[in-house]
Amino acid sequence: MGEESSVPPSNSWADLDDEEDGKVEFKGLNPTANSFNPSSSTNQQQKEKDDAPVASLLSRISGLSTNPNSSEQEQVSPSSPSAPSAPSSSTSTRPKPNTSNPLFGRALAGVKTDRPSTSSPSPASPNASTSTTASGSASKAKVELIDNKEEKKESKMSAFDNGWDEPPASTNGNGFEDKKDGVSDANMSEGGLISNDFQVEVKLADLQADPNSALYSAKTFEALNLHPDLMKGIYSVGFKKPSKIQEVALPLLLNNPPKNLIGQSQSGTGKTAAFTLDMLSRVDPALLTPQAICLAPSRELARQIQEVVDKIGQFTEIKTHLAVPGSWSRNQRIDKHILIGTPGTLVDMLSRGTRIFDPKQIRVFVLDEADEMIALQGLGDQTVRIKKMLPVGVQNVLFSATFPDEVQRFAQSFAPEANKLFLKKEDVTVDAIKQLYLECDGEDSKYDALSALYDCLTIGQSIVFCRTKATADQIANRLTSEGHSVASLHGDKQSGDRDEILDGFRNGKTKVLITTNVVARGIDIQQVNMVVNYDVPDLGREGDFRPDIETYIHRIGRTGRFGRKGCSVIFVHDDRSRDDVNYIMAQLGKPMRKINAKNEADLEQLEKALKFALKGPN
């Protein structure tokens, strides 16, 4: 405690490199990383088409809804959580969410309907607190819940030309607003993308430190004093300036002595590059052994992270090893600097003592999708086992777009005395992702609706999320037998096939991916402009099948990446799923617009919206 305020974010190679005979001696990407001394740390006592003819769409989708009232809805105030539902006609065996549960009520009470606009960082309150908000303007959240009583109301899709039910804010024709909700041109990032319009609450571990200090914000990559070879890497991937989370997280991550960090930022805002630059700055290339471990919940995400680290580090001597099933032969010694993988494989490696690598050499331990990686059920046990084998002074770095309250608490004991960057609840989802729900008459008509939407799905690229592997396969097989081109991906596929399927989708060979939660998190494919929640994500038996808000946020976050627009559609087919969608809306404080599959105007708007999204920033 106390050291950050007096230690400037020295960082790196500039101070370290000794130029001798015109030669730069490469000792490591961060000076103090080389003098790493685990026992010196005080913070470690404890221990992620084109024009699709709407007419044909309509003809294929017609007959979808047999409910005479299905195109209608009633507006219910979010402050009426217990708005009466019609008696459930659902045949689902899942228990209904308990809307009288205090959690439900609390969430609704927490929904903000009006937030003050703050287009610049809030001023420091001298000596008062080390918690502050880093920039962003507020958006208004108005939630119209779906009413199972189905009282009549006109369809709400608008006739604005961009399909987003909002007047185009700019006349520049690029599909991105110049000004909206107080966001000024100054907030536009280069290339015309919408800037990250959200607030990050910064809580520094050092209670005396001033989070508004310039030391804790880097408006340029140059200001970070990164090694020139890393700067070359950053430029080569086309990054011009740090994103909001990078701006705030990087100075904290690179500061010395290393401090733990728990960082939350919306999907698609650049968390990967933040921890990548930290790892690349802290390993010593001369030491041929793993010095940083990055864990992710899926092989697909681990592969993607490895690609990012390799690209940004391409001008350095630093090498990476992918630690996922099939990428390592037993007893093979690892002499690469950074290990990126899934927990099972890491546990396997570490269970062989120091024969594979010496865990005591690890300086940085990164958990991407950290809330999932430390969750009590699932991967948490393995992650904790790995952490216990690492040296006391390791820098723990936890990133995710979501940190539910209970996981936040555990995260703080996992990464003690961490600097923390948290989002306000209403800022967790990306505003540029338009959230819709589609009324279907029953479980069976969901497939008909999806099939009818196929042309829309292929305007750009789409991911369809299902609850089970079996559903994903069934849908994919049916669509394929009807002549549509889709791929399915889930955990029962062979590793090699999984890699091939995702690569095919990534390079645009496949336009529609039918999948499970295996790619719900982290996967970054910028062309994805539509996400379909064929099934409402739920918490499974252990969670009483309640809607899984975090998974919903991550699923829809596969679109609308880094300022792009996107669209998500969730299928609603019975009272239960209507309740679930109401719950999601209430929790997120964000409205979802209804699409009536039988309403031509709605479908036209959806199509327009998707085409508009596809135009991208240009």
Ligand SMILES: Nc1ncnc2c1ncn2[C@@H]1O[C@H](COP(=O)(O)OP(=O)(O)OP(=O)(O)O)[C@@H](O)[C@H]1O
């Ligand atoms: N500073 C930057 N300038 C331009 N593009 C960037 C910058 N930082 C990241 N990106 C791009 O933004 C996209 C999203 O980044 P990334 O995958 O790291 O998001 P994320 O925050 O980890 O999302 P998720 O929560 O879904 O995992 C990537 O395509 C990445 O290349």
